[in-house]
Amino acid sequence: xxxxxxxxxxxxxxxxxxxxxxxxxxxxxxxxxxxxxxxxxxxxxxxxxxxxxxxxxxxxxxxxxxxxxxxxxxxxxxxxxxxxxxxxxxxxxxxxxxxxxxxxxxxxxxxxxxxxxxxxxxxxxxxxxxxxxxxxxxxxxxxxxxxxxxxxxxxxxxxxxxxxxxxxxxxxxxxxxxxxxxxxxxxxxxxxxxxxxxxxxxxxxxxxxxxxxxxxxxxxxxxxxxxxxxxxxxxxxxxxxxxxxxxxxxxxxxxxxxxxxxxxxxxxxxxxxxxxxxxxxxxxxxxxxxxxxxxxxxxxxxxxxxxxxxxxxxxxxxxxxxxxxxxxxxxxxxxxxxxxxxxxxxxxxxxxxxxxxxxxxxxxxxxxxxxxxxxxxxxxxxxxxxxxxxxxxxxxxxxxxxxxxxxxxxxxxxxxxxxxxxxxxxxxxx
Amino acid sequence: xxxxxxxxxxxxxxxxxxxxxxxxxxxxxxxxxxxxxxxxxxxxxxxxxxxxxxxxxxxxxxxxxxxxxxxxxxxxxxxxxxxxxxxxxxxxxxxxxxxxxxxxxxxxxxxxxxxxxxxxxxxxxxxxxxxxxxxxxxxxxxxxxxxxxxxxxxxxxxxxxxxxxxxxxxxxxxxxxxxxxxxxxxxxxxxxxxxxxxxxxxxxxxxxxxxxxxxxxxxxxxxxxxxxxxxxxxxxxxxxxxxxxxxxxxxxxxxxxxxxxxxxxxxxxxxxxxxxxxxxxxxxxxxxxxxxxxxxxxxxxxxxxxxxxxxxxxxxxxxxxxxxxxxxxxxxxxxxxxxxxxxxxxxxxxxxxxxxxxxxxxxxxxxxxxxxxxxxxxxxxxxxxxxxxxxxxxxxxxxxxxxxxxxxxxxxxxxxxxxxxxxxxxxxxxxxxxxxxxxxxxxxxxxxxxx
Ligand SMILES: NC(=O)c1ccc[n+]([C@@H]2O[C@H](COP(=O)([O-])OP(=O)(O)OC[C@H]3O[C@@H](n4cnc5c(N)ncnc54)[C@H](O)[C@@H]3O)[C@@H](O)[C@H]2O)c1
Numbered sequence: 017x018x019x020x021x022x023x024x025x026x027x028x029x030x031x032x033x034x035x036x037x038x039x040x041x042x043x044x045x046x047x048x049x050x051x052x053x054x055x056x057x058x059x060x061x062x063x064x065x066x067x068x069x070x071x072x073x074x075x076x077x078x079x080x081x082x083x084x085x086x087x088x089x090x091x092x093x094x095x096x097x098x099x100x101x102x103x104x105x106x107x108x109x110x111x112x113x114x115x116x117x118x119x120x121x122x123x124x125x126x127x128x129x130x131x132x133x134x135x136x137x138x139x140x141x142x143x144x145x146x147x148x149x150x151x152x153x154x155x156x157x158x159x160x161x162x163x164x165x166x167x168x169x170x171x172x173x174x175x176x177x178x179x180x181x182x183x184x185x186x187x188x189x190x191x192x193x194x195x196x197x198x199x200x201x202x203x204x205x206x207x208x209x210x211x212x213x214x215x216x217x218x219x220x221x222x223x224x225x226x227x228x229x230x231x232x233x234x235x236x237x238x239x240x241x242x243x244x245x246x247x248x249x250x251x252x253x254x255x256x257x258x259x260x261x262x263x264x265x266x267x268x269x270x271x272x273x274x275x276x277x278x279x280x281x282x283x284x285x286x287x288x289x290x291x292x293x294x295x296x297x298x299x300x301x302x303x304x305x306x307x308x309x310x311x312x313x314x315x316x317x318x319x320x321x322x323x324x325x326x327x328x329x330x331x332x333x334x335x336x337x338x339x340x341x342x343x344x345x346x347x348x349x350x351x352x353x354x355x356x357x358x359x360x361x362x363x364x365x366x367x368x369x370x371x372x373x374x375x376x377x378x379x380x381x382x383x384x385x386x387x388x389x390x391x392x393x394x395x396x397x398x399x400x401x402x403x404x405x406x407x408x409x410x411x412x413x414x415x416x417x418x419x420x421x422x423x424x425x426x427x428x429x430x431x432x433x434x435x436x437x438x439x440x441x442x443x444x445x446x
Numbered sequence: 447x448x449x450x451x452x453x454x455x456x457x458x459x460x461x462x463x464x465x466x467x468x469x470x471x472x473x474x475x476x477x478x479x480x481x482x483x484x485x486x487x488x489x490x491x492x493x494x495x496x497x498x499x500x501x502x503x504x505x506x507x508x509x510x511x512x513x514x515x516x517x518x519x520x521x522x523x524x525x526x527x528x529x530x531x532x533x534x535x536x537x538x539x540x541x542x543x544x545x546x547x548x549x550x551x552x553x554x555x556x557x558x559x560x561x562x563x564x565x566x567x568x569x570x571x572x573x574x575x576x577x578x579x580x581x582x583x584x585x586x587x588x589x590x591x592x593x594x595x596x597x598x599x600x601x602x603x604x605x606x607x608x609x610x611x612x613x614x615x616x617x618x619x620x621x622x623x624x625x626x627x628x629x630x631x632x633x634x635x636x637x638x639x640x641x642x643x644x645x646x647x648x649x650x651x652x653x654x655x656x657x658x659x660x661x662x663x664x665x666x667x668x669x670x671x672x673x674x675x676x677x678x679x680x681x682x683x684x685x686x687x688x689x690x691x692x693x694x695x696x697x698x699x700x701x702x703x704x705x706x707x708x709x710x711x712x713x714x715x716x717x718x719x720x721x722x723x724x725x726x727x728x729x730x731x732x733x734x735x736x737x738x739x740x741x742x743x744x745x746x747x748x749x750x751x752x753x754x755x756x757x758x759x760x761x762x763x764x765x766x767x768x769x770x771x772x773x774x775x776x777x778x779x780x781x782x783x784x785x786x787x788x789x790x791x792x793x794x795x796x797x798x799x800x801x802x803x804x805x806x807x808x809x810x811x812x813x814x815x816x817x818x819x820x821x822x823x824x825x826x827x828x829x830x831x832x833x834x835x836x837x838x839x840x841x842x843x844x845x846x847x848x849x850x851x852x853x854x855x856x857x858x859x860x861x862x863x864x865x866x867x868x869x870x871x872x873x874x875x876x877x878x879x880x881x882x883x884x885x886x887x888x889x890x891x892x893x894x895x896x897x
Contacts, residue, residue: 062696062706
């Protein structure tokens with residue numbers, strides 16, 4: 017059992033808010049990260065009556081960030097209806113950003129350093145920063161420091177046409193040059209993840225999320241933005257048959273099973289979660305949906321170590337389970353982030369694989385299988401889309417509500433893989 | 447905030463043109479502003495009949511800081527200051543002969559009424575008259591007041607309050623309402639009071655302080671105005687609207703320091719979700735305003751089932767179901783709650799192309815009347831407000847001609863503003879309005895429709 021410091025308390029998840037997620041260059045093409053995060057905070061403020069309130073801390077981040085956004089979260093707070101005296105800071109842990117932000121807020125609450133806080137994340141691939149090439153940057157710096165007109169002209173004369181092509185942001189790993197999808201395809205092939213099971217998982221994600229929208233599950237989790245009232249990636253009529261028609265976009269030859277349908281698209285969006293101590297929530301008459309029990313991060317050596325880029329959560333979960341005296345089957349709901357359908361399937365396959373669990377995880381027995389009926393029951397990233405830093409907040413709020421609806425004492429596991437071979441996992445309990 | 451014609455008619459050129467052409471000359475109405483006096487001038491109180499209310503009226507007015515003058519004589523009488531209001535106590539009429547006194551008192555006084563002045567007549571209800579002659583005299587008051595309302599100009603209004611025996615204690619709040627700028631667009635109406643335990647010690651500036659008020663359809667239009675006025679009067683507003691209107695709803699909630707609840711009131715579990723929200727988050731509601739409403743116009747012969755059913759579901763069935771659920775759940779509705787249901791002039795007068803809408807809105811009137819005795823038992827009230835032509839985004843989309851005519855065919859010669867409906871609803875929601883129950887108050891500037 018966990019050795020809990022008696023002086024700590026578990027942070028409560030009060031609720032959340034997000035804007036509908038939008039496929040890149042669609043509804044939010046003109047919106048900045050700051051616009052989206054501010055609107056998301058304001059929706060949260062309206063839901064919980066936090067106008068003019070100074071919460072302990074607002075923690076959020078973005079994966080793709082303009083240089084001018086060095087203080088993104090604080091700027092969003094200043095533009096929101098929260099009290100201007102609310103402190104804020106940015107975090108960035110690739111796709112783990114949102115969940116990591118929630119863990120950071122929860123930990124400060126647990127230690128009694130703050131009574132309430134907001135964790136969030138935002139990303140846009142439509143309004144992404146463009147960088148100038150290193151050569152051009154050097155010229156521009158010397159131009160800026162030139163004192164005389166002559167020096168300035170000399171500096172300008174060094175500009176070559178080739179330098180004017182900007183560095184486009186790429187969804188690629190700096191150390192391998194491979195796109196994340198290419199990495200995932202390698203793992204899919206290694207674990208022999210079939211096309212059909214990926215399409216099944218994708219179709220179920222869409223169907224689950226559409227059903228959740230239809231029954232009003234998202235009524236108090238989502239606030240419309242710029243004319244969008246639902247995630248515009250969502251295909252309620254998605255089916256295995258339809259998905260089967262798509263051509264693979266990652267991987268090569270027979271092993272190429274990953275399509276635009278079973279991989280998440282580039283997405284714009286933002287999310288936020290309100291966490292607090294039980295006392296703060298009670299004093300405000302606000303509900304406690306669930307508590308954040310514990311969390312764990314892990315990283316894998318995908319560069320030289322022979323492990324898949326997105327496999328870190330596979331390593332983080334057993335550590336978390338051991339610390340909390342739980343087995344993988346002791347959960348009522350599982351939220352495994354659907355970066356790619358194949359990632360979810362490889363993750364589950366690895367936990368159920370005796371050899372892998374023994375050799376890589378050092379376990380006597382495999383963690384075992386999980387009941388698929390408990391997996392991503394209200395849909396996940398394949399349906400909603402995946403604005404990198406916003407996914408964690410989406411999952412935390414949705415799972416907390418799911419647990420609350422199921423009644424007290426229910427337990428949920430969150431598993432999120434991230435670029436750089438990292439993973440963030442957490443346990444929530446109602 | 448006035449409409450274009452009212453602004454035009456009050457401009458330099460506009461005044462000349464409208465006067466020469468004999469066009470309507472609507473004025474900008476006196477509307478309530480926090481901190482302003484109840485009335486911009488003194489009140490004269492007179493009586494016709496035995497009059498049992500003069501002292502009570504005088505006390506209420508003096509408490510509100512209003513100067514009360516003695517009756518004006520036919521030859522001009524007393525000092526020359528223009529009057530803010532004229533109040534006639536016509537209780538105790540025995541027969542038509544007593545009404546001459548009403549004429550004697552009102553004629554010279556109304557001559558001295560200033561712009562946006564008020565004429566208010568207090569009378570016994572005709573229904574419990576002791577004789578045909580007495581019933582005739584009491585009923586005569588209706589015709590008198592409605593006609594005065596049509597004769598008054600410059601934004602002045604005339605209304606009547608029926609005060610049954612025993613309901614005298616209910617008078618203060620309605621009296622203040624009809625004299626104040628809150629009733630700017632309420633004209634030619636008859637309100638009947640009932641006996642009730644009326645709490646005292648209300649804060650005039652914040653009559654809804656500490657109250658939790660639910661407002662449906664609060665994302666825009668009249669609902670947003672209701673939310674604003676309720677918050678101004680001190681209430682915490684739970685602003686409800688469909689999830690698709692959530693961004694506007696959040697903006698309204700954030701502006702007024704309220705909370706947003708995205709909920710389609712026609713969803714099967716909507717009553718239960720609202721009840722849970724109110725009990726968990728707020729310990730129950732003090733005020734519920736059923737404002738959300740939709741139109742799906744078509745002539746009856748061309749109307750499909752969908753148009754009929756959605757209008758009925760939003761405008762009537764949801765009000766019934768939610769109210770019932772609130773009544774059925776301990777703690778969801780405070781014992782002395784105030785429920786206000788938005789009806790419509792169409793529900794009173796009918797309207798071509800609106801069979802579904804008019805039926806739903808007439809249904810609302812029947813609903814509040816039927817529920818009123820039950821509400822009274824617990825110290826609560828339920829009333830309806832029937833707006834006339836109110837200038838909103840909805841009416842802005844009407845064809846110019848229809849809109850212009852719609853907004854002029856009333857005694858104030860202009861459309862009302864959402865805030866006018868909101869002020870009336872906020873007044874009905876006050877603790878002091880305990881003696882107004884089961885009523886339908888029209889906010890229509892004495893519209894010609896359904897009058
Ligand atoms: N504008 C007028 O002249 C006028 C006249 C008479 C009566 N009314 C009545 O006043 C009320 C408000 O009218 P308005 O002019 O502000 O209309 P509006 O259309 O501007 O606002 C109505 C609001 O109700 C909301 N709503 C609709 N269906 C809903 C549902 N199922 N659940 C939750 N919310 C829902 C809408 O989203 C909207 O925000 C309505 O009941 C209307 O019938 C208006």
